[in-house]
Amino acid sequence: MDSKHEKQYIFNMKLAKIMGLYQILTPDSISIFGYNIYHIVIVFFGSFMFIISMLFPIGLLYLRNDMIALMYYMGCISNFILSSYKMGNILYYSKDIWKCIDVTNFYFISYKHYDRNLFKNWQTRSIRITYIYIVIALFAFFCWIFSPCVMNKSIITIRNIDGSYTSHETYNTNFYIFYIIEIIVSVCYVYFTIIFDVLMLLICFAISYQLETISNTIKSLGYNLSIQDNIGTSNSIQLKEKCDIIYNDLITIITDHQHVIKKLNDFYNMFRLVTLTQIFIASSSHVFIWSIGAMSIDEGDNADSILSFKLFIVLPLINFQLFMTCSLFGTINEKKDSIIFALYSSNWTDMDLKSKTIILFGLTMNNANQLKMKFTNTKIVNLEMFSHTMRFCYSIFSMLCQMKHHKTVIRILAKATKKDSIIFALYSSNWTEMDIKCKKLILLAMEMNNANHLKMKFTNTKIVNKEMFTQ
Structure with a gap:
């Protein structure tokens, strides 16, 4: 990758240098004792974040009394460890990634008649999506970091399930220490996440562009041949020259296609495990956030409301990350499969025998190559997986909201039952041994309870009770 020819690449080279992505990958970066200085700094902060993440499980025994806090810290642990991973x-495969980035160059493929406008369209799309993602990530980061400063006047008492109360004195006494640690961990998490996701985005965009370019070029092959060229011997030389040109073009294009597929295979080998882990953790985080939101609404606690606010700020970032991952790998699958249709769409019927043989070879090769990003043997990473995840998250949120509604109904039923039990309690008392004044008082209470027909009614005839609950 040559930084002097920035416009030849599908991504923004200046942005890559500002982020440090270029310096992390290039072999020409500043080194200390033979190690890239950027790698040393990243290993230090990555180890720091990993150690902090390993300290979280210490409090899980206590947090078992607070389901919301338990889900929150489990989500933090998984995301922090994932970002370090x-x-x-990237550091482990930095040399291989540097070679793989060659696919982002317009001149990576050797055929000279590819559409330059298509490259510019994909380049604009890639840069625009990258900027949008970075803005969303930084917005979530600053909202998360500055939220303690905005809410620093709030003193929150958290009551656990076991009845104990969490003291705020220890946290407030060491607030600045915890706050600095949180800032460092948040900066590392956001930076590591942005670097990886931007790198994955630009390679996915580049491979999608290269495959679409090859597909469009194959579709147009052979249409400069005329059936009339086959009539007469005067045009036989011209026809042979055209057939030779088409044959050479086919060889060049299929060779380019093989180079792109080779880069795709290398890319999958380096990123498959990380990408699938990211999809799983992003989906789990999505479920955690909606669950915490539903439980916070149920509890009505101020602390849970603040936590929900912070988590819902991060939700757009997780959604965008999950959507782009599924969308881009789905696009790669579509562009790769479109090569077969492109070979059929070419004017292969008017080609000579050797060109038809190459077309058949290309069809066989593409049918045999089923290289795809799969979560399982049957589940392919595409937009369908994203929509399935969203539906699953909505179903969980809906279920929790229904549980909240059912709890409210049960509380009402319990209160109604307690009200009617007063009459039975008066009868059950030892009123026969009481004096006349107490007996009159008990009789008055019975008449008052019989006269009081205050009940929760849905209509004039339908009372909110167990019968309505079962219906």
Whole structure:
């Protein structure tokens, strides 16, 4: 990758240098004792974040009394460890990734008649999506970091399920220490996440562009041949020259296609495990956030409301990350499969025998190559997986909201039952041994309860009770 020819690449080279992505991958970066200085700094902060993440499970025994806090910290642990794993994967494969990035160059493929406008369209799309993702990530980061400063006047008492109360004195006494640690961990998490996701985005965009370019070029092959060229011997030389040109073009295009598929295979080998782990954790985080939101609404606790606010700020970032991952890999699958249709769409019927043989070879090769990003043997990473995840999250949120509604109904039923039990309690008392004044008082209470028909009614005849609950 040559930084002097920035416009030849499908991504923004200046942005890559500002982020440090270029310096992390290039072999020409500043080194200390033979190690890239950027790698050393990243390993230090990555280890720091990993150690902090390993300290979280210490409080899980206590947090079992607070389901919301338990889900929150489990989500933090998984995401922090994942970001360290992402960055470690980039450092481990930095030399191979540097070679793989060649696919982002317009001149990576050797055929000279590819459409330059298509490259510019994909380049614009890639840069625009990258900027949108970075803006969303930074917005979530700043909202998360500055929220403690905005809410610093709030003193929250958290009551656990076991009846104990969490003291705020220890946290407030060491607030600045915890706050600095949170800032460092948040900066590392956001930076590692952005670096990995931007790198994955630009390679996916580049491979999609290269496959679409090859597909469009194959579709147009052979249509400069005229059936009339086959009539007469005067045009036989011209026809042979055209057939030779088409044959050479086919060889070049299929060779380019094989180079792109080779880069795709290398890319999958380096990123498959990390990408599938990211999809799983992003989906789990999505479920955690909606569950915490539903439980916070149920509890009505101020602390849970603040936590829900912070988590819902992060939700657009997780959604965008999950959507782009599923969408881009689905696009790669579509562009790769479109090569077969492109070979059929070419004017292969008017080609000579050797060109038809190459077309048949290309069809056989593409049918045999089923290289796809799969979560399982049957589940392919595409937009269908994203929509399935969204439906699953909505079903969980809906279920929790229904549970909240059912709890409210049960509380009403319990109160109604307690009200009617007063009359039975008066009868059950030892009123026969009481004096006349107490007996009159008990009789008055019975008449008052019999006269009081205050009940929760849905209509004039339908009372909110167990019968309505079962219906």
